[in-house]
Amino acid sequence: MSLITSHLTDPVAPKTALPVLSAMVPNAPGAAAPPLPCAHGGESYGPKIDYELILDCVHCGLCTASCPTYVETGNEADSPRGRIYLMRQVIDGTLTLDDDVKHHLDLCLNCRACETACPSGVQYGRLIEPFREHMAAIEPGRQTQALNALQRFLLFKVFPYRWANRLSLAPARLMQWTGADWLLRKTGIDQLIPKPFRSMKDMLPDLKPHYGQLPEVLEPEGKPRARVALFLGCVADALYPETNLNTARVLQKNGCEVWIPRNQVCCGALHYHAAAEEPARAFAATNCSAFGADKIPDFAKLDAVITNAAGCGAQLKDYAHMMHDTPQAEAAARLQGKVRDISEFLAELGPVKPTHPVKVRATYHDACHLRHAQQIFKQPRQLLEMIPGLELVPLPESELCCGAAGSYNLTQPEMATRLGDRKAANITSTGARAVFTGNVGCLMQITRHLKAINPSIWCAHPIDALWASYSGEMPAELK
Numbered sequence: 001m002s003l004i005t006s007h008l009t010d011p012v013a014p015k016t017a018l019p020v021l022s023a024m025v026p027n028a029p030g031a032a033a034p035p036l037p038c039a040h041g042g043e044s045y046g047p048k049i050d051y052e053l054i055l056d057c058v059h060c061g062l063c064t065a066s067c068p069t070y071v072e073t074g075n076e077a078d079s080p081r082g083r084i085y086l087m088r089q090v091i092d093g094t095l096t097l098d099d100d101v102k103h104h105l106d107l108c109l110n111c112r113a114c115e116t117a118c119p120s121g122v123q124y125g126r127l128i129e130p131f132r133e134h135m136a137a138i139e140p141g142r143q144t145q146a147l148n149a150l151q152r153f154l155l156f157k158v159f160p161y162r163w164a165n166r167l168s169l170a171p172a173r174l175m176q177w178t179g180a181d182w183l184l185r186k187t188g189i190d191q192l193i194p195k196p197f198r199s200m201k202d203m204l205p206d207l208k209p210h211y212g213q214l215p216e217v218l219e220p221e222g223k224p225r226a227r228v229a230l231f232l233g234c235v236a237d238a239l240y241p242e243t244n245l246n247t248a249r250v251l252q253k254n255g256c257e258v259w260i261p262r263n264q265v266c267c268g269a270l271h272y273h274a275a276a277e278e279p280a281r282a283f284a285a286t287n288c289s290a291f292g293a294d295k296i297p298d299f300a301k302l303d304a305v306i307t308n309a310a311g312c313g314a315q316l317k318d319y320a321h322m323m324h325d326t327p328q329a330e331a332a333a334r335l336q337g338k339v340r341d342i343s344e345f346l347a348e349l350g351p352v353k354p355t356h357p358v359k360v361r362a363t364y365h366d367a368c369h370l371r372h373a374q375q376i377f378k379q380p381r382q383l384l385e386m387i388p389g390l391e392l393v394p395l396p397e398s399e400l401c402c403g404a405a406g407s408y409n410l411t412q413p414e415m416a417t418r419l420g421d422r423k424a425a426n427i428t429s430t431g432a433r434a435v436f437t438g439n440v441g442c443l444m445q446i447t448r449h450l451k452a453i454n455p456s457i458w459c460a461h462p463i464d465a466l467w468a469s470y471s472g473e474m475p476a477e478l479k
């Protein structure tokens with residue numbers, strides 16, 4: 001381990017790291033000229049990682065307080081600045097990519113809170129993602145070796161497929177509806193269920209009935225105001241079908257003609273974040289066709305492609321970059337240009353005023369892929385504030401990741417648990433009876449961690465509350 005790495009991994013480093021780093025880093029203010037991009041030689045990270053982006057970091061440390069892993073461990077090597085420096089040293093050939101370095105990079109949630117906090121505009125995601133792809137390329141399977149066979153199967157062979165998800169959830173739905181699930185837990189018999197199955201079962205929310213299949217086109221209510229396509233997602237559609245249904249209804253209520261292309265697939269995020277780039281690109285190519293001019297008549301007149309899941313939205317808004325060197329590059333850029341989160345779209349359109357009171361004290365958690373990757377934070381709050389009877393109270397640390405982060409709670413369960421417990425405690429401290437967030441992973445993680453300390457809190461998507469106010473149909477959780 002080099003002198004710099006041992007300094008970075010020293011738990012007391014945060015208090016002393018900045019002066020030492022500044023003195024040793026070539027592009028720090030007042031330091032020597034940066035090395036040439038080819039300085040790394042040997043194993044090449046060059047084709048995928050832009051060295052100039054690394055040099056954007058001036059080591060000011062203003063990002064550290066926003067980084068969930070740094071907040072939890074207090075270790076500079078678990079901070080954005082530390083990780084950027086570790087990557088740079090490896091690229092420069094002055095540090096070996098050993099298990100210790102890999103651990104600090106793996107612990108990153110890719111939540112992008114550091115991008116929001118950084119005054120120098122460092123594009124951290126453009127660094128960590130290609131770096132992880134490289135780590136996966138030189139050591140295939142490493143990214144997922146923390147997963148057991150069942151988790152790997154579910155993550156790559158079931159979760160990305162809507163129908164496979166619904167099928168795999170059928171036994172769990174049956175157990176929940178018949179009360180067998182409750183009985184197993186009460187009697188402790190569920191401890192006999194093999195651990196891999198039990199831990200997956202414990203992550204499930206209360207499953208609502210699925211809506212089946214929506215027509216390919218839904219008519220607007222009242223005067224037509226816009227023409228949109230709806231992206232359904234994969235895991236979200238199976239676990240929270242009511243949110244997709246409510247999104248379609250809210251869009252109709254707001255005068256939208258809604259296209260729901262049949263052959264749409266997973267956005268590719270599950271594979272992409274596990275550094276499996278090729279399958280991710282194959283999903284993206286299918287979506288470029290499903291949401292393209294061949295399948296949607298008058299595509300040029302389509303106002304937006306709507307998503308209600310922050311993780312999917314961030315991935316769809318990155319398609320141009322992801323597909324830039326493929327035959328679908330143009331189609332990907334066209335699709336990306338139309339993608340909008342539902343709250344972003346309604347704010348642009350001017351939402352129809354909801355009328356039925358939803359009497360609840362509520363709070364809002366910022367999903368990282370909405371707040372940090374898409375810079376959307378005012379719009380969902382504005383929608384909630386429009387609802388009569390709903391009192392929205394601020395959530396302490398609302399921008400700090402809840403620990404879900406895609407498959408992170410499977411690959412890094414310890415840190416995911418620490419962050420999940422922290423989020424649940426913050427929510428409880430507000431005295432709210434409902435918590436809203438715009439991402440399926442956050443909903444699952446928060447629900448799971450609240451179950452232990454405050455199971456009566458309703459966890460839902462803001463669009464579920466908006467539909468309740470439009471329709472007057474109150475969800476069971478509020479009755």
Ligand code: SF4
Pocket residue numbers: 056057058059060061062063064080081114117118119120121122
């Ligand atoms: S990432 Fe940005 S905020 Fe963090 S140390 Fe570098 S320049 Fe400063």
Ligand code: SF4
Pocket residue numbers: 066067068069070078079080083107108109110111112113114115124
């Ligand atoms: S992406 Fe999130 S966890 Fe990773 S360095 Fe940035 S703030 Fe920290």
